[in-house]
Amino acid sequence: MKSLLDYICKKYNLLVQENLKLGYNSDSVCIAVNKNGDKVVVKAAKTKNAIAEIRMNSTGYDNLRKCGLDFFIPEIFAYESSDDYAFIVMEYLGSNFLYQAEHSENPLEFYMSLMDSLEKVYRVSLKMGAEGHEAVESFIGKTIEIYEKYVCPNLDKERQIFPLLQRMYLSINIPSVVFCCFSNWDFTLEDVYLTNAGVKYSDPHADVLGIPIIDMACFGGLIKLYGLPCSDEGYEEFKKFATGAVAEILRIPTGQAEKIFYLGKLFQCFMSIRFRYEKNPEQTKTIFAEAKEVIEKII
Known part of the structure; x- marks a missing residue:
């Protein structure tokens, strides 16, 4: 997992700041900062269920946009998915x-x-x-x-x-x-x-x-x-x-x-x-x- 996070951080000029509590189907969720000092959320996965979760989220975001609900979802800065991994980099929304x-x-x-x-x-x-x-x-x-x-x-x-x-x-x-x-x-x-x-x-x-x-x-x-x-x-x-x-x-x-x-x-x-x-x-x-x-x- 560290190698995947290292890859994400290097590609998008991010620095991990804080690991967040994991959800039911999560491998890694963290807060990172970009080169401008702005916070983003990185959700990364290498196991089957966690990869499926991120793919589901990405499809959900697309379907919400089709409903005219762009304002309802965080801004997505990056998304990648393959047979071996998936990750998404998105807007930090503050406290839930x-x-x-x-x-x-x-x-x-x-x-x-x-x-x-x-x-x-x-x-x-x-x-x-x-x-x-x-x-x-x-x-x-x-x-x-x-x-x-x-x-x-x-x-x-x-x-x-x-x-x-x-x-x-x-x-x-x-x-x-x-x-x-x-x-x-x-x-x-x-x-x-x-x-x-x-x-x-x-x-x-x-x-x-x-x-x-x-x-x-x-x-x-x-x-x-x-x-x-x-x-x-x-x-x-x-x-x-x-x-x-x-x-x-x-x-x-x-x-x-x-x-x-x-x-x-x-x-x-x-x-x-x-x-x-x-x-x-x-x-x-x-x-x-x-x-x-x-x-x-x-x-």
Whole structure:
């Protein structure tokens, strides 16, 4: 990895300044400075999964540009990919949303600022297309898959809630969802930046269109899970935004929007169980009880 970083730094006149915390599929992420003293982020990979991650990001950036969302992504200074390595050099965006929220003097106002910026993102990328109802149907399937793999074996061995999960396909009027806009269920606090130029997103998937009501449920749920300042009030504001302004943009009735929001909330509960069961099984029992209450709001 050092040889790859040395190659990048030599080619683009960079000096590594700080190594950053690695993500799930990352080999190396660091802050470097160029010859003008400006900071950039270098993401480099030599393993299969990490190479695929960088390629996915690059495709995501291209697809977001096609949606008119150049303003939503960091500037890309360099990108290379081969069978043996991949790297990307991009704009340094400062502290991420998680850090910003933890240190905000007025966190609720900070959350509202993000929503204001996201509304522009959704309006610019709005289009009519099958991606909307396909995203909802796919997400129900993804939620059931997480249940089958991680929740059922540990907390629901009798599969008591499985029939309820299957009913979600009918309780949500999937064919009625005919519009879509930018969406990524993996829209996490660590990859979002609220800058002077508005919101920026650094870790896109290749598929960039869907129903962001789901994203806002996951995002608001993470704010509560992380125990960020004003988390309860913040969650309610994200719910109000998702089922109000976002639903209006997508022409989705409030009742349907609320069911889709709770679908996102359910997924976030199941993902929390997935990553917390071994370390804190008692906490996951509480999360599972919450998940059962959420299901009732969907069906």
